[in-house]
Amino acid sequence: MMEETKATKLIKRAETTQPKLTGHFMKVVHDQDLSHAYLFSGAAGLGKLALAKVIAMRLFCKNIQSNGMPCGVCNECVRIAKNEHPDVMLVEPDGRSIKVDQIRTLKQEFSKSAVEGNRKIFIINGADLMTTGAANSLLKFIEEPVGNVNSFLLTDDYHKILPTIQSRTQLVEFPKIDPVMLVKYAEGKQLTKTAINLVLQLTSDTATIDRLSEDNWLVSMKQQIEAWFSMLEKGDYQAFPLVQTNLLPLVRDREDQKVTIEMMCLIFRDVFNVKFKATPANELAFGNVYDLIKQMANQLSDKQLLSIIDDILNNAKKQQINISFQNILEVITLDCLNQIKG
Numbered sequence: 001m002m003e004e005t006k007a008t009k010l011i012k013r014a015e016t017t018q019p020k021l022t023g024h025f026m027k028v029v030h031d032q033d034l035s036h037a038y039l040f041s042g043a044a045g046l047g048k049l050a051l052a053k054v055i056a057m058r059l060f061c062k063n064i065q066s067n068g069m070p071c072g073v074c075n076e077c078v079r080i081a082k083n084e085h086p087d088v089m090l091v092e093p094d095g096r097s098i099k100v101d102q103i104r105t106l107k108q109e110f111s112k113s114a115v116e117g118n119r120k121i122f123i124i125n126g127a128d129l130m131t132t133g134a135a136n137s138l139l140k141f142i143e144e145p146v147g148n149v150n151s152f153l154l155t156d157d158y159h160k161i162l163p164t165i166q167s168r169t170q171l172v173e174f175p176k177i178d179p180v181m182l183v184k185y186a187e188g189k190q191l192t193k194t195a196i197n198l199v200l201q202l203t204s205d206t207a208t209i210d211r212l213s214e215d216n217w218l219v220s221m222k223q224q225i226e227a228w229f230s231m232l233e234k235g236d237y238q239a240f241p242l243v244q245t246n247l248l249p250l251v252r253d254r255e256d257q258k259v260t261i262e263m264m265c266l267i268f269r270d271v272f273n274v275k276f277k278a279t280p281a282n283e284l285a286f287g288n289v290y291d292l293i294k295q296m297a298n299q300l301s302d303k304q305l306l307s308i309i310d311d312i313l314n315n316a317k318k319q320q321i322n323i324s325f326q327n328i329l330e331v332i333t334l335d336c337l338n339q340i341k342g
């Protein structure tokens, strides 16, 4: 198998998230029909940046594949993927906004090379975060494109973009990712069948799948949640030290906090689904500990179970009011034990 590089990963992501758009744009480049300016609109994780970069790779690649895709291994592809290509510029928010100076720098770079006649690509990620000054400065640039320039403006919602810019770009709305493609993508991350079930209940975008599967995070956390759940099932107060010594060290940031609580909720939702036979065992998020889930289902009344799920959801809200995460997990653990032993 070919070695994975940043560039081959990008190609894979574009093909997974947006197979139709990717195919479409490869053909457009082949037919030399690319417009000067595009506005890519769609939620985070739908592959906007991946596709913009893959189009740039396709324009510069020295070794176009028989399927019309860039190779992902030549010097051009590799440098574009790493944002090190002199003719492909990526502008991203500096802090919370894209400032007028950033657009000015971009324009200077382009006017230099336009003289040399090189093709130039610029990608503005988070185009809705341009200050008014930046947007106006860009506007003039898009109105009078110099030389061989293609621009890609990326936003999560094109309504946030100035109408004057909208009208000078070609809008491309990114559709949701096909669930079948998402499963394929998760399979490519070497996740087990139940880990895939779990990840697909946590997210529907590839960027989050990447994040969750990085350094085996999801699998490690899943094991800890299962150990925690097993202690709850036995009514064992060792669930407390476990939270502190095994679970908390895995939590790197707020995003991890959110996912951890979602996973706690999901394992109890599995109990609910087993109790009411709502979901086949092979579709559970924690199907690998089915026996444990079944035991919990037998042990709890409907009322207790709903009360636990409610408790977890209510405690999850405390994340917004700066209560320590350890404290939140301990309250959840205590509430669960009270219901289970109750």
Ligand SMILES: [Zn+2]
Binding pocket: 060, 061, 062, 063, 064, 070, 071, 072, 073, 074, 075, 076, 077, 078
């Ligand atoms: Zn290449």
